[in-house]
Amino acid sequence: MKKIVVPYGNSFQQAEVNESIIVENIDLAGNDNIDCEESLLKKAMDNPIGSSKLEDMVKNDDNILIVVNDHTRPGPNKIIVNEIIERIASKVDDNKQIKFIIATGSHRKPTREELVNILGENIIDKYEVLIHECKDEDSLKYLGESLYNVPIYVNKALTECTFCIVTGLIAPHHSAGFSGGRKSIVPGLAGFNTLKIHHSLPIRPYEPAMGNIYGNPFHEVALDVALKANVKFMVNAVQNPHKQNIAFVAGNLIEAHKQGVDICKDASEVIISEKADIVIASPGGYPRDRNLYQSQKALSVAEMLGNPDCTFIISAECRDGYGEGVLKEWLSAAANPQEVVERFKAEGYDVGSNKAFMYARAMIKGKVIIVSEYLNKDELDEMMLGWAPNLEQALEEAFKKKIPNKILVLPNAVNIIPTTLKGE
DSSP: OEEEEEEETTEEEEEEEOTTSEEEEOOOOOOSOOOOHHHHHHHHHHSOBSSOOHHHHOOTTOOEEEEEEOTTSOSOHHHHHHHHHHHHGGGSSOGGGEEEEEEOTTSOOOOHHHHHHHHOHHHHHHSEEEEOOTTOGGGEEEEEEOGGGOEEEEETHHHHOSEEEEEEEEOEETTTEEOSGGGGTTTTTBOHHHHHHHTSTTTSOSSOOTTOOTTOHHHHHHHHHHHHTTEEEEEEEEEOTTOOEEEEEEEOHHHHHHHHHHHHHHHHEEOOOSOEEEEEEOOOSTTTTSSHHHHHHHHHHHTTSEEEEEEEEEEOOOTTTTOSTTHHHHHHHOSSHHHHHHHHHHHOOOTTHHHHHHHHHHHHHEEEEEEOSSSOHHHHHHTTOEEESSHHHHHHHHHHHOOOSEEEEETTGGGOEEOOOTTO
16 A cells, blocks of 8 residues: 655644555655754845845934734744844844834734744844734825736835835745745735735736746736835745745845745746646645635645546645635635636635635636544535545545546645646
């Protein structure tokens, strides 16, 4: 028998299949020879791309805003912010000149415990930490229009500071091509009226866009807004599919991000020999599979690799349930997946409607089974999604439909970029 193992929360799901079935495990190798993160970060900060060193740019009368990802975006936030503070704290006269803001986009506020995990007690106790709320109109400022007539509403803290630093993580992204850089501003600090247009068709790509960045309107608008918001410096980690931080890039928003994208692309591209009748995918475990909303990103990669009428199996613990917004409501209200797609075309983005659209997009291509001990079978049935408590039972269900010649396994689906498919 052949064993299949995929991440699930802080553990794994596993199952065995007959030797006669081809099992292709698409998991790029990790790296055992990476320099320590602190050394990589210091090297990047000492050699910024397209700009002077951060400590040489900051003036003693600057009001500094440091933008940090929220709890749904895993990354080495603590070491990044501590390195930034080490370099700029002596440049200002008062700690009140430095503020942090959590780029939540449309997500919920982080808890106190999550804030500590993001920034550390030392930062929270010493500096003011703002939390972005996309629907709090009193906290937003209108900056005019971006490309494609997208209205620009951003957190007014961006317009009140004199020096903005964005931090984050560069990894493949299913809509923007790659994360990091400009995404700290849109969606990170954007108002809902901006997200409503930016996250809707046709700005949002209809099909998955892993690795597709240049010429992608989703990227172009986010970059334009970040430049208009006067971001002056960026510091991003670059991850490989095993969530190892293989590099850091710092400096100019455009040039540093581009170099990080090139590094990430080299680490994440993988050749797929051919599509399969069953595709098993995991977001890579916790926190990427913390809820059904976030876990959808693994499905975006899986749906690129399935034969017509295939079965997609998503290993996602979902300890926090379904996630934000109207995801559950939209899928439960529809008679079929195409109805969800048409509703999204007509109504556009709301928190969760984008995820409903993308689940429906995949369901049109094949059956979707969610492996989760935390989600309810009856509720998933109403959402037109299959359910299994473990990977073995998910495969049993898939085999009822068809015994496959081949199964594709994507243990870290959200961080790979499928490149070449046989016959395409």
